Amino acid sequence: MADIDPKLVMExxxxxGLAMMDCKKALEATGGDIAKAEEHLRxxxxxxxxxxxxxxxKEGRIGSYIHHNGKVGVMVEVSxxxxxxxxxxxxxxxxxxxxxxxxxxxxxxxxxxxxxVPADLVAKEREIAQGQLDGDPKNAKKPAEIKQKIVDGKxxxxxxxxVLLEQPWIKDPNQTVDQVLKGVIQKLxxxxxxxxxxxxxVGAE
Numbered sequence: 001m002a003d004i005d006p007k008l009v010m011e012x013x014x015x016x017g018l019a020m021m022d023c024k025k026a027l028e029a030t031g032g033d034i035a036k037a038e039e040h041l042r043x044x045x046x047x048x049x050x051x052x053x054x055x056x057x058k059e060g061r062i063g064s065y066i067h068h069n070g071k072v073g074v075m076v077e078v079s080x081x082x083x084x085x086x087x088x089x090x091x092x093x094x095x096x097x098x099x100x101x102x103x104x105x106x107x108x109x110x111x112x113x114x115x116x117v118p119a120d121l122v123a124k125e126r127e128i129a130q131g132q133l134d135g136d137p138k139n140a141k142k143p144a145e146i147k148q149k150i151v152d153g154k155x156x157x158x159x160x161x162x163v164l165l166e167q168p169w170i171k172d173p174n175q176t177v178d179q180v181l182k183g184v185i186q187k188l189x190x191x192x193x194x195x196x197x198x199x200x201x202v203g204a205e
Contacts, residue, residue: 008034016041017090017187046182052191059086060195063095065103074102076197081190091192094184101170101177102197109164112194117163122155129154164194 004027012023012034018041026044030036060079067073078095080086102109111117129151133139139147160166165178172180177194185192 004028004032008032012037012041016183018183041186042179042183044186046179052185052189055081055191057081057191057193059083060193061086061092061095063092063099065096065099067103071202072103073200074099074197076102077195079193079195080188085188085190085192088188090184090187094180094192097171098177098194101167102164102199104170105164105167107161108199109167109197110162112164112196114159114163114166117159122158125158126151126155164197 004024008027009020009024012018012027013020015034015038016023022041023037026037026040027034030040057079059082060077062075062077064076065074076095076099078091078098080091085091110121132154133147133150139150142150165176165181167177169175169177169180175183181192181194
């Protein structure tokens with residue numbers, strides 16, 4: 001195999017924040033294709049996150065962000081396995097960026113996971129989607145199962161907009177918050193969990 005250009009390794013490290021050796025191995029595994037190497041590392045991160053998911057995360061930190069105009073504020077709790085990781089600059093940087101994401105994201109996230117979205121809001125979205133479907137004459141002859149899939153698809157799109165883990169990361173819309181989280185798990189080798197958040201905005205209901 002041909003030697004990997006150190007500049008490619010450095011660029012992949014800049015994009016992912018992972019160790020030089022990990023980046024070099026990923027480039028070797030993908031024939032020096034940086035896009036494929038980045039995807040390769042992302043999939044590895046998902047495997048690492050899955051392997052850590054059952055481990056207790058009893059330490060962590062509470063982060064906060066107040067927008068410069070003083071009208072938007074966020075607090076977020078992120079857990080990890082020990083205080084050593086909680087003091088790590090990667091972990092603390094993630095909390096800071098996550099707080100800023102929650103403050104800036106449009107639309108505003110409602111919960112960390114789908115399970116946390118109020119059931120009445122989901123039911124309302126499903127009702128709206130069904131109404132839109134039934135109101136279009138072009139859909140009159142579609143089979144019931146197709147109509148159901150269309151409604152389910154609209155509800156899934158609602159989740160992707162309003163569930164924190166499923167939103168595009170504010171600093172890199174090509175990644176979701178969940179993918180960024182899994183990257184941090186891969187870097188630190190620990191289970192990391194976004195527990196909860198609160199967002200306050202002056203004048204908001």
